[in-house]
Amino acid sequence: MLFTNETYLQESIEAFYATPSGGPYTLSLGNTAVYLPLANITTSYKDIASSVRQQAASGEAASYLPAGASRSVVNGYLAQLKVLAAALENPTYPIFEAPFQGPPGVGFLLKPLSRGSVLLDPEDHDAEPVITYGTFENPLDMDIVASFVPLMRSVYSTPTMRAMGVVETAPGPEVQDDEQIREWVRDATVASFQHPCCTAAMMPREMGGVVGNDLKVFGVKGLRVADASMMSLLPGTHTSATCYAIGEKAADIIIQAWS
Structure with missing residues (x-):
């Protein structure tokens, strides 16, 4: 219904942003x-x-x-x-x-x-x-x-x-x-x-890269990028766990830089 009923969709979004949060967007699915x-x-x-x-x-x-x-x-x-x-x-x-x-x-x-x-x-x-x-x-x-x-x-x-009664709906038997x-x-x-990523890739500048292995943006002082955009290629998995790893690594890099 989230994708077919506009009223239900809007109600679900409002419930998600309410305090406390509720509705179908708060459910964890398989x-x-x-x-x-x-x-x-x-x-x-x-x-x-x-x-x-x-x-x-x-x-x-x-x-x-x-x-x-x-x-x-x-x-x-x-x-x-x-x-x-x-x-x-x-x-x-x-x-x-x-x-x-x-x-x-x-x-x-x-x-x-x-x-x-x-x-x-x-x-x-x-x-x-x-x-x-x-x-x-x-x-x-x-x-x-x-x-x-x-x-x-x-x-x-x-x-x-x-045996499960699977029916092809797309592209269809025709x-x-x-x-x-x-x-x-x-x-x-x-x-x-x-899964947007890779728009500020960690690669050499001469290869179109935006950040180095210290996550600093080339040519900019005091700016690091530590999100999915610094990936150079889309990983062969969901990006969330990879982003957690990037964040942890970024924390280590920044702590070391200031210690």
Whole structure:
């Protein structure tokens, strides 16, 4: 009902912010999911990893970055692609998250190859930043995400899952061939889902980095960044525990700097 009844949604939000807090947003729910390497998703995983390396080696990958990307950002992206290529062919490295629950769920690409941008509004620096997601700008992302559909269909067609009365509601049995699947993925994909990160990455400045390993922002005095934005790549997990670790490490760094 939270997603289908506007009145109930507003009442739930008000209850959450009340003192004391209450309502459905205060409930703790189960969190069951599977994290899969690309090798468990498609037999073409090595070909995809090879294509990533080829993009980096040829410089083709730079054409998938937002217009006006600096040389340092390009260098950092090419370096990241080499890391991601190794991750894509690693049989133990999670690339895809699939939650399992009663109502329809969503799948997550944990290692996207595409890049967007977060920029100041040139008309008003005090306004909200201008965000461009760049979803599927790197075409290999579509190759990966499209392979999720037949995988999940094979899982839900097993005798164990059929015994639970599983019914496919999306993309639906009428979507079968590869082009239909890709069209559905393109229409159904949500560009970002609760795990924003990596906009002020800890990387060398000459590779587009924003902070060093002391969490200090390059070129700025007295400023550290200690949140999800300093990650250089989206981790193969939920980001909350990783952020706790960043906060603990930041505390140690700051205490040591002032002791």
